Amino acid sequence: MVAKRSAGSPPLYNRLATLRAERGLSRAELAERVGIHAQSVGFIERGDYGPSLELALRIAQVFDLPVEAIFSLEPLPPLSQSLYNQEKP
Template identity: 60%
Template sequence: MSAELHNRLSVFRAERGMSRRELAEAVGVNPQTIGFLERGEYGPSLVLALRLARVFSVPVEALFALEPFPALGDQLARLSKES
């Protein structure tokens, strides 16, 4: 059973102002690998996923999920209703 892996790598990378090359150097892969990951064309090994999470100081679940991430606008709307 194959599952699609969703990710927020490009969001975290953009938020930190990192290029694909900078992120690739930080985790020891080719910049093309970061592009493949961001486009969902490649699923990372557990070691690579943990390295990526460490770069952004977040749990691996903040970067990767088996279910699509909710749209950012939806999350912000829900948060504003809760406060």
């Protein structure tokens, strides 16, 4: 379910630590909800490992967000920038 990044593969950026903090979830609590070990959550947060598609979808379900709001191949801007720097219609 969690795959080690191969050499030369692009990094997978994520907002897991931020989302966990916002929701008051520990690594162990998130791990239990998605069926992995708490250490695996840390590996994913640091970008050491990438989640499988199934695991990424389960994580997204826990946070009730689309996968692309949590994981990206490009660096993710801070959530505050995404929320407050939007142009008004």
